[in-house]
Amino acid sequence: MRLPTRHRATGTTADTTGDGTEAAAADRRVAHARMAGWSGLAFALLFTIGLVLVQQSPGLSAPDADYVAFYAGSGDVLVALGLYIVPFAGIACLWHMIATRTLLQVLRPRSWSEIPHWLHLAAGVLFVAMLFGGTAAVGAVALLTQLSTAPLPPPDVARALAAVGYTMVFVYGVRAAGMYMITTTGLARSADVLPRWLATVSYLVAAFLLVSVTFHPAILLVFPAWVLLISIVLLVRRPTGESP
Numbered sequence: 001m002r003l004p005t006r007h008r009a010t011g012t013t014a015d016t017t018g019d020g021t022e023a024a025a026a027d028r029r030v031a032h033a034r035m036a037g038w039s040g041l042a043f044a045l046l047f048t049i050g051l052v053l054v055q056q057s058p059g060l061s062a063p064d065a066d067y068v069a070f071y072a073g074s075g076d077v078l079v080a081l082g083l084y085i086v087p088f089a090g091i092a093c094l095w096h097m098i099a100t101r102t103l104l105q106v107l108r109p110r111s112w113s114e115i116p117h118w119l120h121l122a123a124g125v126l127f128v129a130m131l132f133g134g135t136a137a138v139g140a141v142a143l144l145t146q147l148s149t150a151p152l153p154p155p156d157v158a159r160a161l162a163a164v165g166y167t168m169v170f171v172y173g174v175r176a177a178g179m180y181m182i183t184t185t186g187l188a189r190s191a192d193v194l195p196r197w198l199a200t201v202s203y204l205v206a207a208f209l210l211v212s213v214t215f216h217p218a219i220l221l222v223f224p225a226w227v228l229l230i231s232i233v234l235l236v237r238r239p240t241g242e243s244p
Contacts, residue, residue, distance in 0.1 A: 029106055033193075033234045036099035039092050040231030044224040046089035053082025054135050055217045057142060060163055067155035071145055079142035086135045090128040096227065097124040100184065103234075107191040120183035123176050127223075130173030137165030170215045177223040178209035184230070194233060202226065 056078045058066045070076065101120065104111060111117050141158045144150070152158075185202040188194045194202070205226055212219055 029103065030238065032099055032103035032106060033238075036096055036103055037231040037233075037235035039095040039099055040227045040234070043089055043092035043096050044228040044231070046085055046092055047224045048221065050082045050085040050089050050135070051217065051220055053078045053085065054139055056082075057138060057162065058158075060159060060166060060215070062159075064155040067158050071141060071152055071158070076142035076145045079139045080146045083135060083139040083143060086131065090131055093124065093128055093131075093227075096231070097121070097180075100188075100234075104187050104191050104193070107193065108187075111187060111190070114187075116183045116186050119179065120187060123180035123183060127173055127176035127180055130168045130176060134165040134167075134169035134173060137161045137168065139165075166215055169220065174209050174212060174219060174223075178206045181206035181209070181223070181226060188230075193237070194230070195237075198229070198233065202230075 057076075058070050097120075101117075104117075138161065140161050141153060145152060181202055185194065185199050185206070189196075189199045205222060209219075209222060
């Protein structure tokens with residue numbers, strides 16, 4: 001009579017332990033999704049603010065008189081402020097990328113052996129690097145006016161630095177962002193994190209960024225808008241999948 005009683009108790013303990021393990025795994029998935037979502041929201045907000053401030057500087061086609069008047073006035077203060085906001089946007093982007101990768105790794109433990117898994121990492125790091133270098137070049141003269149009393153360089157120098165910055169961001173950074181979108185969408189779709197309609201939209205927007213040749217600042221808002229949408233989905237939609 002004692003043996004069946006002990007057997008039933010052991011089975012109950014095992015079932016309870018299994019339920020607790022599954023609940024803990026589900027909690028970890030939700031925590032990773034929330035971290036990715038909130039960091040994505042922070043990136044979208046900081047990136048937009050930093051972009052608006054840095055873009056106060058004269059464009060490539062502006063005449064020399066506009067460059068002289070801009071750096072002689074107070075507009076350079078806003079550009080310098082934007083230079084200090086952009087790094088925090090980059091940090092938030094890296095945080096969002098790592099949190100998203102961790103979530104996808106938890107949902108699909110064997111995804112590390114897939115090529116898109118590493119292209120995703122490379123594209124995210126490259127985008128942040130191009131963002132940092134490009135904004136530094138565009139805002140170099142504005143920062144010089146705030147930190148030095150030396151004579152300002154001629155407008156040609158400011159325009160050349162702006163051209164370097166625009167090339168790094170609009171030519172290289174935008175393509176890195178497009179590759180990041182493609183790899184994120186593929187990995188997330190395989191893990192059943194994104195709905196089909198959002199995956200389709202993501203691929204189309206990523207293709208647009210890869211072939212875009214415009215230098216209009218609005219093109220840079222496409223990527224943070226997409227990150228914002230993905231972040232909302234991660235915060236609203238409960239992730240499910242295989243746990244390690």
